[in-house]
Amino acid sequence: MNYELSNLIIIATLLPFGGALLNGIFGKLISNRLSGIIASLTIGVSFVLFVIFYLYVVKNSKVPYVIEISNWLFLGKFQADISLLADRLSIIMSLMVTGVSALIHVYSIGYMEKEKGIKRYFSYLNLFVGFMLVLVMAENIVLMFVGWEGVGLCSYLLIGFWFSEEEKANAARKAFIVNRIGDLAFILGILLILSYFNTASFRLINDGAYKLPTTIAFFITILLFIGATGKSAQIPLYVWLPDAMVGPTPVSALIHAATMVTAGVYMITRLGNLFLMSEMTLAIIMLVGSFTALFSATIAITQNDIKKVLAYSTISQLGFMFSAAGAYAFSAAMFHLVTHAFFKAALFLLAGSVIHALSGEQDINRMGGLEKYLPHTSLMFWLASLTIAGIPPFSAFFSKDEILYKVFINENSVVPLAPKISYTMLIITSFLTALYISRLYFKVFTGDYKGSLKPHESPKVMLVPIYILTVLFAIFGPIGMGSGIGHILEIPARIFGKDLHLVNTFERLVGPSIASFGTISLDVSLEIFMIFISVIVAFAGWLLGRYLYCHQPSPVVEVINQKFYRVQNIIYRKYFVDEVYDFLIVKPYYYISRSLFELIDRVIIEFIIIGFIVKVTYITGYLLRFFQNGYLYKIICVGLIGLGILVYFMMGK
Amino acid sequence: MIYHYVVLSLILFSLGLITVIVRRNLIVILIGIEFMLNSVGILFVSYARFYNNYIGEFVALVIMLIAACEMAIGLSIVVAMFRIYGSVKSNDIRELKN
Amino acid sequence: MSSTLLFYISAITAICGGIIMLFSRNTVNSAMGLLLSFVSTAGIYLSISSPFLAVAQIFLYSGAVAVLIVFVIMMIDEQKKYELPVHGLFSKSIAIVSVCYIGYVLIDIMKVSSGASVVVSDMRILGRLMISDYLLHIEALSLVLIISIMAAILVAKRKS
Numbered sequence: 001m002n003y004e005l006s007n008l009i010i011i012a013t014l015l016p017f018g019g020a021l022l023n024g025i026f027g028k029l030i031s032n033r034l035s036g037i038i039a040s041l042t043i044g045v046s047f048v049l050f051v052i053f054y055l056y057v058v059k060n061s062k063v064p065y066v067i068e069i070s071n072w073l074f075l076g077k078f079q080a081d082i083s084l085l086a087d088r089l090s091i092i093m094s095l096m097v098t099g100v101s102a103l104i105h106v107y108s109i110g111y112m113e114k115e116k117g118i119k120r121y122f123s124y125l126n127l128f129v130g131f132m133l134v135l136v137m138a139e140n141i142v143l144m145f146v147g148w149e150g151v152g153l154c155s156y157l158l159i160g161f162w163f164s165e166e167e168k169a170n171a172a173r174k175a176f177i178v179n180r181i182g183d184l185a186f187i188l189g190i191l192l193i194l195s196y197f198n199t200a201s202f203r204l205i206n207d208g209a210y211k212l213p214t215t216i217a218f219f220i221t222i223l224l225f226i227g228a229t230g231k232s233a234q235i236p237l238y239v240w241l242p243d244a245m246v247g248p249t250p251v252s253a254l255i256h257a258a259t260m261v262t263a264g265v266y267m268i269t270r271l272g273n274l275f276l277m278s279e280m281t282l283a284i285i286m287l288v289g290s291f292t293a294l295f296s297a298t299i300a301i302t303q304n305d306i307k308k309v310l311a312y313s314t315i316s317q318l319g320f321m322f323s324a325a326g327a328y329a330f331s332a333a334m335f336h337l338v339t340h341a342f343f344k345a346a347l348f349l350l351a352g353s354v355i356h357a358l359s360g361e362q363d364i365n366r367m368g369g370l371e372k373y374l375p376h377t378s379l380m381f382w383l384a385s386l387t388i389a390g391i392p393p394f395s396a397f398f399s400k401d402e403i404l405y406k407v408f409i410n411e412n413s414v415v416p417l418a419p420k421i422s423y424t425m426l427i428i429t430s431f432l433t434a435l436y437i438s439r440l441y442f443k444v445f446t447g448d449y450k451g452s453l454k455p456h457e458s459p460k461v462m463l464v465p466i467y468i469l470t471v472l473f474a475i476f477g478p479i480g481m482g483s484g485i486g487h488i489l490e491i492p493a494r495i496f497g498k499d500l501h502l503v504n505t506f507e508r509l510v511g512p513s514i515a516s517f518g519t520i521s522l523d524v525s526l527e528i529f530m531i532f533i534s535v536i537v538a539f540a541g542w543l544l545g546r547y548l549y550c551h552q553p554s555p556v557v558e559v560i561n562q563k564f565y566r567v568q569n570i571i572y573r574k575y576f577v578d579e580v581y582d583f584l585i586v587k588p589y590y591y592i593s594r595s596l597f598e599l600i601d602r603v604i605i606e607f608i609i610i611g612f613i614v615k616v617t618y619i620t621g622y623l624l625r626f627f628q629n630g631y632l633y634k635i636i637c638v639g640l641i642g643l644g645i646l647v648y649f650m651m652g653k
Numbered sequence: 654m655i656y657h658y659v660v661l662s663l664i665l666f667s668l669g670l671i672t673v674i675v676r677r678n679l680i681v682i683l684i685g686i687e688f689m690l691n692s693v694g695i696l697f698v699s700y701a702r703f704y705n706n707y708i709g710e711f712v713a714l715v716i717m718l719i720a721a722c723e724m725a726i727g728l729s730i731v732v733a734m735f736r737i738y739g740s741v742k743s744n745d746i747r748e749l750k751n
Numbered sequence: 752m753s754s755t756l757l758f759y760i761s762a763i764t765a766i767c768g769g770i771i772m773l774f775s776r777n778t779v780n781s782a783m784g785l786l787l788s789f790v791s792t793a794g795i796y797l798s799i800s801s802p803f804l805a806v807a808q809i810f811l812y813s814g815a816v817a818v819l820i821v822f823v824i825m826m827i828d829e830q831k832k833y834e835l836p837v838h839g840l841f842s843k844s845i846a847i848v849s850v851c852y853i854g855y856v857l858i859d860i861m862k863v864s865s866g867a868s869v870v871v872s873d874m875r876i877l878g879r880l881m882i883s884d885y886l887l888h889i890e891a892l893s894l895v896l897i898i899s900i901m902a903a904i905l906v907a908k909r910k911s
Contacts, residue, residue: 632682632743633674640670654755658799661762665788667850668769672781680778680824684785687816688769691792694808702799707877711885713804717811718892722899724816728823729907735827736909 005056006067009086012049012094013137015042016130020123027119036109039122043105043129047098054091064088064203066139073142080200085139088510089334093136093266096338100258100345101129103465107349108250110461111356121161121248128154132259136266140200141190144267148186148231151260152179158255159247168246175240182230182237189223192216193274206273217277224271225285228264233315234322235292239578241315245307249352252307257314257348258341265321265337269330276328283415286326286407290422290429293319295575297432301439302572305362306351309440313388314344316429320403323422329406335479335506336399342473343387343396349466350381354444356462357455364440369449374457378445380470385441387473389434390538395477400430401534405527430534434541442549479506658699665692679734679741683727690720754798761794778824786817801872 019042023035030038057065064087073080084090105125112118128151135147160172190200196216197205209217228234233241233256244256255261268275268285275281293316300312317340324333355362357374371378387394390401404426410419449455457463548557561568570576626634669692672685694713701709735741764787771784789812796805881889 632746633677636674640674657758657762658795661765661795663854664766665769668766668773671850672769672773676773676781678778678781680820680827681772681781684772684781684820687812687820688772688785688788691789691812694804695792695795698796698801698804699799702801702872707872707880710801710804710872710877711880711888714807715888715892717807718896721811721815722895724819725903726899726906728819729903729905732823732826732907741827 005053006065008049008053009065009067009084009137010069012046012053012098013084013133014130015046015049016126016133018042020126020130023119023123023126027123030119032113032118033109035119035122036105036112039126040102040105040109042126043098043102046129046133047095047102050091050094050098053086054095057086057088057091066203075194077198078194078200080140080142082143083139084137085202086137089269090136092334092338092510094133096341097129097132097136097259100341100469101125101132101254103468104250104254104258104345104349107253107352107462107465108248110459111250111352112248115248117161121158124154124157124161125251125254128158128255128260132263135263138202140202141193141205141271142200144270145186145190148227148263148267149183151255151263152176152183152231155179155244155255155260158251159244161248161251162246165246171240171243171246175244178237178240179230182227185223185230186227189220189227192220192223196220202270205271209271209273209277212274212277214278214280217274218280221271221275221278221281222284224267224275225264225281225288228267228322229288230264232261232264232318232322234264234288234318235295238292238296238315239581242308242311242574245305245311249307249348249355252311253345253348253352256311257344261314261318262321262337262341265318265325265333268322268325269334272330275325279412279414282326282328283412283418284326286323286410286412286418286422287415289319289322289324289326290407290425291319292316293323293429294425294432297429297436298571299574300436301432302568304364306354306364306367306440306444307348307362309364309436310344310347310351313347313433313436316433317344317388319429320400320426323407323426324403326422327403327407327410327419329403329410331506331510332399332402332406334510336396336403338506339387339395339399339473339476342469342476343384343394346380346466346469346473347384347388349462349469350377350384353377353458353462353466354381356458358451359453361451361453364443366451367444367449368447369445370455371445373449373455374445376457376463377466380466381441381445383470383474385437386542388437389542390430390534391434391542392535393477395473395475397535397538398477401531404430404534405530408530409526427534427537431537431541434538435545438542438545439549442546446550655699655703658695658703662692662696662699665689665695677742677744679731679743679746680728682743683724683731686727687720687724690716690723754800757794758798761791761798764788765791765795779821782817782820782824785820786813789813789817803872803874803877 019039022038022042027035064085066083066085068081068083070082071079072082105122108121108125112121115121131147131150131154133147135144135151138144138147156172156176159175160169163169163172193205194200196212197208199205199208212220226237230237241256241261245252247256275285296312296315296319300309300316303309303312317336321333321336321340324330324336354367354370354374354377357370357377358367361367383394387396390397404423407419407426408423412418573579666689669685669688672688673682676682676685694716697709697713697716701707701713731741734746738746740746768784768786768788768791771787772781773784775781775784789808793805793808793813796802796808
């Protein structure tokens, strides 16, 4: 490839770091607004560069480009370089990351206007984007791990942005520690890969994956998957994500909805061929993903904090992506990842807009009737809600539908029942998704306003990015439409004798970069049938939510509240997962640490070892002091003793 | 016969050594050192003569010269110390303690 | 036979000189004990038929060193302040132990050494050695002497 373009990619990847340095070091010299503008500009320029490169790649070649920057690690047999891999997958991911980030940066200028430490905020935010780009563009898994850890660090810094408050600092710590558990597994996976492949490069790993024994493949992939559950908030390591909502709302939108949490899905897609080697792992991924989706969707229904609802919704949607990845449908997973980034970022930004309007109020029971006060926000929230509920023709309809179809037709030889179980859970989740998002929308925007402050619409700097995102998630869907809906739409075109190539544009786009598993027989009629099911389910959920929560909470809600009080309470308390983790892991860990501290530190180290050393030193010193008192004759006596010993040995005794 | 010389040498050496250990006057300590060197000279010369080896005598001569040098420097140090401390008692001079 | 007599007389006076040196409270007396011992050592050298060393002993030790010591004693002028001749119990016991140890070593040496007879020293051989084989050593010694003289002057010089 030509030299200028490779430089372009390097610059695009490094620009956010430059912005971070600029804001971090020279922050005191510039005004708040300029700081935000600089941060947004660096990401924006980076985005533009990626667009240029994307156009070039799509037009000219299907071969991935490797851009070598420098040598890095030479460890025995393998070598890991600092080099970037620019193929369709990473470029599309980078476009998504930089695009959404740029919008969120602009939004942050308005949202964080009155906060202290705004330069620190933008510096962290830029740093995060930089690490995310390293993660995405990395040519080998070791460099990816650098980005992986980097985004973890930035996530910690940004969740704890208001670190002076105990609760927020604790949430940041929790996120960091839970991520460490996943990262440990990820490191072990990387080490296993290194020892079996003798290389860290993604291409070589994917090329050589078919030689791997199934057992080894299972261990490697399951370890990598555990790493992914940490970063992408899946059961059992999802607990940090809801707590992470104490951070600034744009951070939640960027890191905990759009970009970082999708790193796990991206990683699995990257190593697609490897994951295909172990059907057991794929079954586990599918089941864990779909169970997480169902589990967190139920919690989302009961939550009253607007951001918590969206957090559980994010976990649920990530579950969808993992299910798709488990069903070999990597392109479907990626497509849902992109659409989800758009609509979930928009939802979070809208939630931020609502919170901004109500001066920090997050409890949806104290909202209501905001339609009148916040017309723009309300409109876009409605569109976003319809999208996430899976109502056509918005993007999530296409992406979610594709996932449901791919999961349904998947065949897993190790766990034959897995796809069907997974599909059932996912279709229930679709219903619940529509229900909780309609509950959220109607409780917040319809009915009577229950607060005391007068809400005010957000400034333009906040609204414009949301508008752009809204347009994106509204029209992005058809790009990835599945064959079923594609065929319906193509019927009129066929009549006029034209082929529009509408089907699976996205899959064709990223296809060359993604592992594929033979040909899957496409049953168009089955797919159309399933589209009907999911559309019906989505509408049912939405309408049920509308019936229960629109304007006045319906009497049915009261009845449900009374009858299912206990169940509701359990769900509201998140199935006591935090308490169980606390009881099973945190408390024992605490007590073990405590007793180790008491026993080993206090008794063995401090009392015995250090005490012993102190005593020995003291006694030796006491004895030596006797000789080192400056009296000449005593010094001579010591010399004599030594001389005597010397003579004794010289005499051969 | 050589035993007598060795015994004498050792007796003289012991006397010098005891002087160095027990006396406090720096000049007397230097005298003791000279005494010890002298006894070693006796040892060398007697062995040289009993085995007809001239190297021993030569070494005795060297010892004498070295003793003279050592005496000169040692005494000059004692003089300098006397100027500084106003005393030539070894107990008064305890710089090594600190 | 006369050499044996000479040895015994000289040995006794040398030991006497040592005892005077050790036990005398007066520094000058200690120096005189040293002088006595040096002179007796010259006698011992004569008894072992090494006349050159005997003469050198008297020149160097008695003539130079002892006189130097007496000079310094007079310079420092501390004779009037009498002192306790010995340190405490510790140094006494160390002294006794070292003497016992030396005695032990002595007995040990007696067991292994063999007897030999005295051969008269030929001064010409010694002189030739000093200007042929050991010339370098002699030159080095002269250098050491010069340096030590300069050092002695430097150290003892009164600061102007």
